[in-house]
Amino acid sequence: KSPTYDLTKFHLKRILSNNSKCKSITLLGTFPDISETDAAIVVFEKNAYRESDVATEVPADQDADSSPKPSYFSTDLQVRTDFINNIYASFQCVPTQELCTVKGTVIYPATEKHIEKYSICQKYIINETPDLYESITLPYITSSQFSLDWVYNILEHKQETERIVFEDKHPENGFVLLPDLKWDGRNVETLYLLGIVRKRDIKSLRDLNASHLPLLRNLRESAKQAILERYGLNPNQLRMYFHYQPSFYHLHVHINPIRNDAPGIWCEKSHMLDTVINNLELMNDYYQRASLPFVLYEGNKLLELYDKQLEVRQVVAQELSEADEAPEAFT
Ligand code: M7G
Incomplete structure (x- = not known):
């Protein structure tokens, strides 16, 4: 059951990350009205620009009586001049209220694993052989992973049902296509959808084999078709990939x-869906035989397990101390 909370009652404890490129900030805190101890993560993210919002003329399809669509160039744009120098000018602009919307995402109650995922820290690449997967990764993910309840809620039509863009109910090859949590849902330029397979026994890329080809091909073709019909996007302009x-x-x-x-x-x-399909066409157990690189974050328990076996962090320390002793020509 989803807890109800009032976002305005959020109490900030710590800033987990502040990304100037994505224009997003991730906050850790609580909703003291509900619980003093349950952690809440709040993410605020400025929305990408919609091309229709920079229109300077009334679109031909807009009927004369309807109120005008918001535009950055509407008369209520507030402009403060920073400076004007020759042909260059810099301004601070506050557009009409509707265009100042910020996307908010909340995870509540958040677990330690969520806090770790949303915090900035050191990262390391592990080149995972099939043996390492069996002996270290698999036991770890079996014992510790995020709950999949939100996925099952979607598949069982308990949550987000009205957001479903396309659904194929076939038990083996079926999937649900719907907006990702990360998409603001307004701006087709930043469209972000997820294709969630119906089958519950495929954990990740590692479990895929040639028997899944009909499922993967169906997902690729049906999702492209559904996106073309709903959003008018050219199927050859879509990126489809696994993590x-x-x-x-x-x-x-x-x-x-x-x-x-x-x-x-x-x-x-990222592993492109097309490449994954092709690898499985060439070798039916490709993903059980391949070494697959992946990234681990400082603070993740799996990193501790890999570090014990492969001394992932120590290599960096050694390389640095070797660099200290480098011949003068290099210093
Ligand atoms: P992932 O590759 O497992 O992990 O992708 P990542 O978060 O490291 O990319 C899971 C995807 O599911 C992400 O893109 C999330 O934004 C999205 N997602 C996560 N949750 C909890 C939800 C949810 O409740 N609803 C929807 N629609 N998407 C979600």
């Missing part, structure tokens, strides 16, 4: 337009 390691061990595909740098898109984490 490894994912945060949630129930197979899902991330989908967003290539022209936009989606939040949290990292090459070290």
Whole structure:
């Protein structure tokens, strides 16, 4: 059951991260009205620009009686001049209220694992062989992972049902397509959808084999078609990929337009759906035989386990001390 809270009653304890590139800030705190101890994570993120919001002329399809759509250039734009120098000018602008909306995301109650995920820290790459997966990663993810309740709520139509864009109910090859939590839902340029498979026994990329090809091909084609119909986006302009390691061990595909740098898109984490399909066409147990690199964060218990075996952190320390002793020509 989802707890109800009043966002205005949030009490800040600590800033977990402040990203000037994504224009987002992640906060740790509580809702003291409900509990003094349960942790809450609040993320505020400025929205990307919608191209329709910079219109300077009334669109032809707008009927004359309806109120005008908000625009940055409406008469209530407040402008303060910083400076004007020759052909260059700098201003601080406050647009009409509607365009100042900020996207808020709340995780409540948040676990230690959520706090770790949302905090900035050192990262390390592990090149995970199938043996390392079996002996270290798999036992860890089996004993400690985020709850998948939100995924099952979507599949069982208990939550977010009205947000579903497309659904294929086939028990083996079916999936649900819906907006990702990260999407503001307003701006097609920043579209971010998730394709969540119906089958519950595929934890991640590692579990995929050639028997899943019909599912993957169906997801690729049906999702493209549904996105074309709903949002008018060219299927050849979509990026479809898996994360490894994912945060949630129930197979899902991330989908967003290539022209936009989606939040949290990292090459070290992403495996294109097309490549995955092709690898499985070439070798049916590719993902049980491949070494797959992935990133671990400082503070994650899995890093401690890998560090014990592979001395992931120590290598860095050694390299630095070797650099200290480098010949003069290099210093
Ligand atoms: P991931 O690759 O497992 O982890 O992707 P990541 O967060 O490290 O990318 C899970 C995706 O599910 C992310 O893009 C999340 O934004 C999205 N997501 C997470 N939750 C809890 C929800 C939710 O409740 N609803 C929806 N629609 N998306 C979610």
